[in-house]
Amino acid sequence: MKSYFALLIMGLITNNFVLSKFLGICPFLGVSKKLDTAVGMSTAVVIVMCIATAVTYPINVLLVRKDMEYLQTVVFILVIAALVQMIEMFLKKYVKSLYKALGIYLPLITTNCAVLGVVLLNVQNGYNFGQSMMNSFAGGMGFMLAMVMFSGVRKKLESCDVPEFFKGLPITLIAASLTSLSFVGFAGIVEGMGLSV
Amino acid sequence: MAEKKKINYGKEFSKGILKQNPVLRLVLGTCPTLAVTTSVSNAIGMGIAATIVLVCSNIVISALRKVIPDKVRIPAYIVIIAAFVSMIQMLVKAYIPALNKALGVYLPLIVVNCIILGRAEAFASKNPVLASACDGLGMGIGFLTTEFLMGTVREIIGAGTWFAGIQDLLVIFGNNPLGGWNGFDFTEGLAKTGLAPITLFILPCGGFFVFGVLMACANKLADKKHLPKAEKVGCASCPMAENCNIKSGGNCEKPAAAVKGEAE
Numbered sequence: 001m002k003s004y005f006a007l008l009i010m011g012l013i014t015n016n017f018v019l020s021k022f023l024g025i026c027p028f029l030g031v032s033k034k035l036d037t038a039v040g041m042s043t044a045v046v047i048v049m050c051i052a053t054a055v056t057y058p059i060n061v062l063l064v065r066k067d068m069e070y071l072q073t074v075v076f077i078l079v080i081a082a083l084v085q086m087i088e089m090f091l092k093k094y095v096k097s098l099y100k101a102l103g104i105y106l107p108l109i110t111t112n113c114a115v116l117g118v119v120l121l122n123v124q125n126g127y128n129f130g131q132s133m134m135n136s137f138a139g140g141m142g143f144m145l146a147m148v149m150f151s152g153v154r155k156k157l158e159s160c161d162v163p164e165f166f167k168g169l170p171i172t173l174i175a176a177s178l179t180s181l182s183f184v185g186f187a188g189i190v191e192g193m194g195l196s197v
Numbered sequence: 198m199a200e201k202k203k204i205n206y207g208k209e210f211s212k213g214i215l216k217q218n219p220v221l222r223l224v225l226g227t228c229p230t231l232a233v234t235t236s237v238s239n240a241i242g243m244g245i246a247a248t249i250v251l252v253c254s255n256i257v258i259s260a261l262r263k264v265i266p267d268k269v270r271i272p273a274y275i276v277i278i279a280a281f282v283s284m285i286q287m288l289v290k291a292y293i294p295a296l297n298k299a300l301g302v303y304l305p306l307i308v309v310n311c312i313i314l315g316r317a318e319a320f321a322s323k324n325p326v327l328a329s330a331c332d333g334l335g336m337g338i339g340f341l342t343t344e345f346l347m348g349t350v351r352e353i354i355g356a357g358t359w360f361a362g363i364q365d366l367l368v369i370f371g372n373n374p375l376g377g378w379n380g381f382d383f384t385e386g387l388a389k390t391g392l393a394p395i396t397l398f399i400l401p402c403g404g405f406f407v408f409g410v411l412m413a414c415a416n417k418l419a420d421k422k423h424l425p426k427a428e429k430v431g432c433a434s435c436p437m438a439e440n441c442n443i444k445s446g447g448n449c450e451k452p453a454a455a456v457k458g459e460a461e
Contacts, residue, residue, distance in 0.1 A: 019401060019402075020401045021232070021401075022227075022228050022229075022231040022232035022401065022404065023228060023232075023306075024228070025227040025228045025231060026227060026228070026311060029224075070283055070286075070287055071283070072305070073279050073282055073283050073286065073305040073308055074276065074279040074280060074283055077275055077279050077308050077309070078272070078275070078276065078279070081271075081272055081275060110271075110275075111309045111311060111314060112309070113228050113306050113309040113310075116305075116306060116308065116309050117302055117306055120302045120305055120306070121302055124301070124302060163413075164420075165413045165414075165416040165417045165420065166409075166413045166416075168416075169224060169409075169412055170409045170410070170413035170416065171409065172409070173405050173406070173408050173409030173412065174405065174406055174409040174410070176405045176409075177403070177404075177405030177406035177409060178402070180400075180401045180402035180405055181397070181400075181402040184397075184400055184401075184402060
């Protein structure tokens with residue numbers, strides 16, 4: 001139980017996907033301008049991450065059993081791409097309201113490195129099924145936390161007087177740097193609480 | 198047949214290095230740029246790996262551009278790219294194990310590096326093989342150069358070294374290829390003057406900061422040549438543009454409201 005809590009804290013704060021692992025930077029910079037788009041995108045990411053982990057875990061077990069680990073990258077990216085397409089089709093047909101809210105973000109998720117990243121990290125760290133699911137969920141929630149926080153920062157940024165050549169992305173990156181710096185303060189929190197994975 | 202457009206190979210090659218630098222101008226491939234540039238050696242390793250994948254996948258995709266059906270081209274591109282990435286991953290694992298360890302999960306993540314899929318979609322799928330290879334090489338070197346710059350700034354300020362661990366990277370050329378030279382070390386000299394490296398720069402926050410400043414510099418240079426500022430716009434570079442139901446000319450923000458407006 002302890003290890004699950006540690007994974008949650010790590011995914012949310014100390015090993016935040018965006019701010020300390022640099023996974024999913026493109027949507028982080030692209031879709032974090034407004035709160036509602038930030039929430040929509042990150043909800044879609046959380047859902048896809050969890051489903052992708054649930055699907056790829058048994059596939060990986062099979063690959064390992066057949067001695068075909070070298071196919072992991074190819075198989076995982078294909079599974080994720082197919083999965084995203086299926087989720088989109090399913091939502092379009094059966095859950096119209098959710099499709100309207102998340103639909104536009106789904107195609108962008110295939111090439112989101114956070115999704116492939118979490119699946120590969122689960123394999124590399126040798127997590128079991130429960131730990132993998134927790135890691136994906138925590139990673140997704142961490143992504144959401146970063147996106148939501150950062151959309152607030154960006155709103156403030158809009159009304160700032162920024163030097164000409166820093167306008168736009170450069171100042172956004174520097175704001176991201178400061179947001180990331182604030183997360184450095186949490187380093188060691190997991191060990192400090194006597195938790196380990 | 199319509200007359201063939203003359204292709205300037207030199208131009209296809211050189212545009213990726215400065216004018217359309219994938220990282221600083223097109224804002225693609227930001228994740229590896231930030232993640233692996235804690236040292237120059239890692240940055241070079243990543244840059245070379247990505248360049249090889251980019252050139253190979255550009256060549257294959259361009260050669261197959263008339264065979265791949267339009268509707269399934271994105272999955273087809275992904276498979277081709279993933280195959281090359283797996284090959285590189287296995288080679289690196291076998292010959293440069295230290296690099297494999299240093300790059301970790303970011304090595305297989307070259308698959309989703311948007312530079313590669315972006316170039317496949319924007320260039321290789323429309324141009325002949327040789328031009329695509331030049332484009333891939335140029336873009337790859339542009340990526341490598343930016344990685345190198347970021348790595349240099351971050352390693353010197355953050356760790357007080359330069360090219361540290363280059364031996365691990367050159368292990369393929371036999372033992373001790375540089376006569377035992379393993380990078381510059383400024384830490385002792387710095388310590389004499391009472392200074393210490395600013396570790397913050399090799400932490401994630403330093404990555405964002407250096408990238409922001411570099412991009413501002415690139416904007417300044419671009420402005421001198423009257424080029425537009427780097428912005429996260431451009432469905433041209435987005436691999437999902439065709440499947441994407443956001444037809445907004447690159448602003449992935451506006452459509453959310455537009456879609457909602459339609460729904461209401």
